[in-house]
Each structure stands twice: as C-alpha cells, then as structure tokens.
Amino acid sequence: METAATHIVVLGAGFGGLTFCQTFRHPNARITLVDRQNHHLFQPLLYQVATAGLSAPEIAQPIRSILKDSRNVTVLLDQALDINLATKTVNLEHNTLHYDYLVLGLGGVTSYFGHPEWEQFAPGLKSIDDAIRIRRQILLAFERAENARHSEELDQLMTMVVVGGGPTGVELAGAFAELARYVLKSDFKHIDPQRARVILLEGSPTIMAHFPPELQTSARTQLEKLGVDVRTSARVKTIRKECVELEDGTSILAANIIWAAGVSANPLTKKLGVELDRAGRIKVQPDLSLPGHPEVFAIGDLVLSLGDKGKPVPGVSPAAMQMGKHVASLIEEEVTSGPVPPEDRTPFEYWDKGTMATIGRSKAVAKIGHFEFSGFTAWLAWLGVHLIFLVGFRNKIAVLFQWAYSYFTYKRGARLITGLSNDAPLPPKQN
C-alpha cells in the first residue's frame, strides 16, 4: 500500500522559508513553496540598490533556480490571501492548498505606526520595487538641484532625511552621504557638494539600540565624519510632501525622506486568531509552533518570542535561517516516526553569531561573540560575511566586482532613473 506523501506548505521564500526548503530532506514528503515574487531577495544589501551601488539582479535570484535540484519542492508564484487553521487550508489568489504542515515565513512590512498616509512622502525599503523607486527619487532630486535657481529650493533638493536609527537607517544615511559627497562632486557642474545634507532622525536617545554602547558611539562618530547630521531623541510628529515635522516644533524641508523606522509582521498574521504583539508578531511555543496548532510553525520576522519566558529573537537573517533549519528537522522527525507533542519537541535556541552594520567606505561596526570591532576591520568582516551568505555564485562575483570598482573609483554602478514614463515627477518648472 502506498502512503500519500505528507504535504508541507511553506509561505514565503525569504531566508527562513528558503532555508527550510533547502534543509528538509525526506522522500515521503512534498513541499509547496509560495511566494508572490519570482525571486529570493538578499535584503541586507537592498539599501545598496536604493543608493545606486548595486543593480537589482545582483541581489536577487530566481527561487526556481535556487531550488531546481530539490525535486520534492514545487514553487508557486502566488499570494496567500487567507489561512484556515481549522480546515488546514491556505487560500491563494489563484489556487487553494491543503496542508499537513504549514510553515509561515511571510516576513515583515514597513510600518508607519498608525500613519499609513506618510508612506507616499517617505517610502520604506522592503522590495526591489521600493529600492528602484527610492533610487529614482534621489537621482531625480540631484538632476533638479543641478537646474535649481533659488537657494532655498537648492537646499531642499540637497537634503535627505532618513527616519530611524537602526542598522537599515544607519546604512542608508551613510550610503547617501557618500553618494552626495563623491558622486555629486565629480559629475554635476552647478551643485556644491558642501550643500548636501543627510539627516538621520532617531526617536530614542541612541542609534543602533541593539548594539553595545561603545559601538553606538563609534557608529555615530563614523556617520558624523561622513557629514551626516545625527539627531537622537528626535520624534517625528508628522510627514508631509518634502517636509518632516518633529515633536519639538522643528520642520525639515527635504526632497527625499526615507522611512526606516518600523517593521511589522505581514498583516496575514491577524487572520490566524492567535496572540500577537502590537507589531503583529506571533508568540510562538518554544518549538516555534503556534499555540494549539502543533502542525503550524512561524519563522523569521513573524516571530516575537519563544513562549512566555522566552526573550525576543532579533529580526535578522541568521535568526530566520536558524528557525527554518530547526522546523525542517522537527517535521522530518515526525514524518519518519510519527507526531510528537509540542512540549516534547526540541525547543529552538537562537545562536547569536553577531551583528554588524556598514556605514560607508571602510566604515562599519560589528559585534561577533565577545569581540567588538569598528572601522576598517569591521568593514572587511562585513564584506566577507555578506559575500558568503549572498545566494548564487554569479551574484557573489558580480557584487564583489561592483564593490571593488566602487572602492577604487568612488563611482556607483547603477545610477539609472527608470520608470519615468509611469509615475515619477519630472524636474520642476523653471523661471
């Protein structure tokens, strides 16, 4: 008698979902991986696409390509609309899937803390399309600045505000400062690079809150050396077109405002009927399963903490990958030997490999185990780690080449304004 193979549905081909599919090995199970994009995105380098350093295909790899040797995985380009835990069904836009096990790796979305209307004025950075939109907007501001006639207009065009002093905000602010300093200077005739201002706003008293205090200070100093105006305890009151208003009454006029302040879990978690935090993340069991649903697991940025006494796991890619691997081994075991009650399963333990953020050319901060680095050493470590984890041999070489090129020439390789015909504003009317 043939046993019907166990069907595992994985939602999301981010670091967690992809690692699950790459790790899971059992002949008597089939996996359906669903993502609404055809590519896995190496999100840690997305800010370099937004700042014209890398081109989009260099940090994205077709999911099918990555998994082409996993014969038991079917990849579907589709979007999950609803999940019914009672009937073990996932409704996609173009299909309906029944599962024996469900792995939720849907990741996060940009969150505006209850002000979705700010998005149009301060785009976030989660997808390739976001990055290309930001790149277009920034490069267009430079073009407008080159033709600006009035001093106030020029100031506004040459000002960039990054909201949020976490790693993404810090990396963006550093990359913008370098773009303005080096690229503007050599290519534009009328722009005075001294005029370019990059302002990093952080609501709490310090940037890089999850880093040790010495590295926070070092990151701030390195940013300031690049000319970034770092303002901590600066809470945003409202954002309008090309204007940020702070709670202390200050207004900043800036042609480019980028939002890097908040991430919340994919809103689909709200339909699960389980306990969530304010950011929509799930309080999973120690084994990463959902309370009351041992056949459903959440991984990556969807996870708040492990049980009641668990401490929060940071929303970084190594955590998501470790979770994917953990869930794969739990399900493999059950497919082999039958169900195990959640309380008897091996609990997930996060192994903190360290954290790092790059600030610019030869500038970074890193914490690996008990070691803390900053400056050139941290930057080299950052380069190495990101190259090792970048998916796809071709992409590694291509990115290495772009970085070497930028390092030695002070140029950026992807200064392309595209999509002009659709929605981008053209330079303003002149007098």
Added chain:
Amino acid sequence: METAATHIVVLGAGFGGLTFCQTFRHPNARITLVDRQNHHLFQPLLYQVATAGLSAPEIAQPIRSILKDSRNVTVLLDQALDINLATKTVNLEHNTLHYDYLVLGLGGVTSYFGHPEWEQFAPGLKSIDDAIRIRRQILLAFERAENARHSEELDQLMTMVVVGGGPTGVELAGAFAELARYVLKSDFKHIDPQRARVILLEGSPTIMAHFPPELQTSARTQLEKLGVDVRTSARVKTIRKECVELEDGTSILAANIIWAAGVSANPLTKKLGVELDRAGRIKVQPDLSLPGHPEVFAIGDLVLSLGDKGKPVPGVSPAAMQMGKHVASLIEEEVTSGPVPPEDRTPFEYWDKGTMATIGRSKAVAKIGHFEFSGFTAWLAWLGVHLIFLVGFRNKIAVLFQWAYSYFTYKRGARLITGLSNDAPLPPKQN
C-alpha cells in the same frame, strides 16, 4: 571686448548626440545636451535585458558621468516639446533654449504602421522600461505555464511571436529560443521544453534584408537549429490580446508577442516644416544640415538620405556616431573661421564598417568589408565589437563576466520580475 560664446544645443544623448559632445572641442562654444533620460543606452544590447541575460545598469551609463570631463557641456534632464527654426528656439518641458547651432539626434520610436492600438498587445523595444516590461511578461508566462492545467492554455503560454525579421527581431527570436530551451528545462518541474515555440514573422520574402543572400540563408539555418519557426512573406493583418492574425488567414495564439518590425523618426520632426519620408525621417543636405537652415543638423536615425542623389544611410550606431563626429568638425570650423555656405561644406560620407547580428550561443552572422562570416567566428567578432563600443569600463567588465557566466553555465543572470505591484498581470485564475 569679450565675444559671447556660441551656443550649441544638442537634442538626444544617443550614439550621435553623445559622439558630437565627446568630439567637439572649441573653447569659445558652450553645448547644452538635452535628454529625457539620465542615461545613455547601449541599444544594441537592449534585447539581452529583455531576455534576462543582462541587467539594465550594465548597458546604461549616466550621461553626466560620461561627459564629466567636458567642461563646456551642460547636461539637462528634460524633454523637447517644440522647435522654432525661425526664432532659433527650443521649447523644453521645463526650460527654453536659444541656440546658434542645433543638432538633432532624437532617434527613433517604435512604429506600428498606422496601428498604434497594437502596441498594448505587442510591445516594442526602445527603452530600458520597454525591456523590463518584456522581461516581466515573458517570465510571468513561464510561471503561468508551470501551473497551467489545459493543453491549449499551455501551448499559448509557451508560444512567443516576434514580428519583424531584421537584426533586432532575429536577435530576440534567438535569445527567446535559448531561454525556453535551456532555462525552462532546468528550473521548471512541469514544463516540457519541447513545447516551447518561437515564431519569427517577416513580411518580406527574406529575413535580414540588408545582409548578403548567403548570410540571410545562414541566419535562417542557425535560427532553425535553435528551433525557431521562421516564416517569411507572412504579413500581419491584425494583433489582438495574445493573438496575431496573418493576411493569409492564419491565427497564432501566443502569450508573448514582441514587435520588432518598424521604427520611425521621433515625431518632433513633423514640427520642423521640412520634407520627410513616411517614417518621419529628414531629407538632409549632403553636409547633414536641414534645407534652408545651415545652422540646424540632423544625425542618426532621423536622417533619411543625403540630398536628392544620396543613398539611404542605415539606422545603425556606427552611422550615428560618424554623423555626430562630422557635424562636430563642421561647427568647430565655423566657430573658428566664420560661417561657410552649406554647399561649400565637406559632405558627410558613411564608412560602412560592416554589420553583424547574433543569433545565440556561438551563432551569428557578420559582414565586415568584403568578408562574410557566420557561426562561431561571427559570434566572436560580434562579442568583441560590442564590448569595445560599450561605454564605460565598468560595464565592459560586468557584461564580459555575465556573458562568460551564461556561456559556461547556460544560465541567465537577470531573471527578475519587478514592477508587479503596478501593472503586470498575475497568473490567471485556475479551476
């Protein structure tokens, strides 16, 4: 007494306009170069972006970057709306320019021979945005095919029609055939690569009309070896959504229809009040100036022929570059020694360096002087020539790397579906 510098306005930063700016050297003249894109596009490789072989930034270079050492050139990101030859004025969308000399290098647009309504069903390939749109559409068709349940639906999804058997059509058809043959086979689980069909439609009795007969035959044989269905004397009657109807009554159902059949001059030429052919191209004087306007020159794809007895110059990049250089030397001379009547100026002579087209891996046709090549030798020549002329050191290395990668791995480096959120259709609803 200081003489006011001569002002030269150049419209378009294609091969012609850019070469003009790079060649022109005279301290007592200033040039304003206007383009509605921020980048110069290496159009001969655009089909490789459309077929997921190269990423957009690899064949595009910021115009400012290319011209950063030309201190007398000002680059404007703007669009020409009208030209007044009597008042020597160009109206841009955001500016008005007065010129002493005007160089028109506006290039061509896709022409549907009086059927603009076909464009929505059969996009042409002139810009980066076009290429990314085609890439998205083709890759989505593969995704839909993977999930298709019905045989007829699958056939339609796996059929690509290229209309037009000139070099662009031949190159596109070859690249599509390779994409379907090699990429589909390895990455998709359900698609049978034998089912993929690429049909090349040409209205005249032969493809590659401007090539010698032996090379036409060779190109056809090489395409057929790749599995391309080449149909000559096949005239299109009408194009509907995913359907091409031919004049002989045949209908072809195809999810992807690409238009490579016609190019006409930028429609701005219609506002000049000079004699044009049906494709909007200008009958210039032997020196490339407009009849009656010795201070206005047309170069590149805007030019039909040289005077009444001149033979047509092909719309290829070497011709545009030679024209840009010729006009630069004429104007330089006049700025130095005063005006010369058009009839006394050196006439332009096109030096035919040869033509070539690539059909696929190790497949091409080339004619250089009296030598005709096909197959591997022609392909190597094609690679070399395109690398030499590709603007920008970084781009050369990046493209060389991508080509080497694709050659040895049979993979494509830029299989990215982007812009999904805006206008692209998702896979169809399934039963």
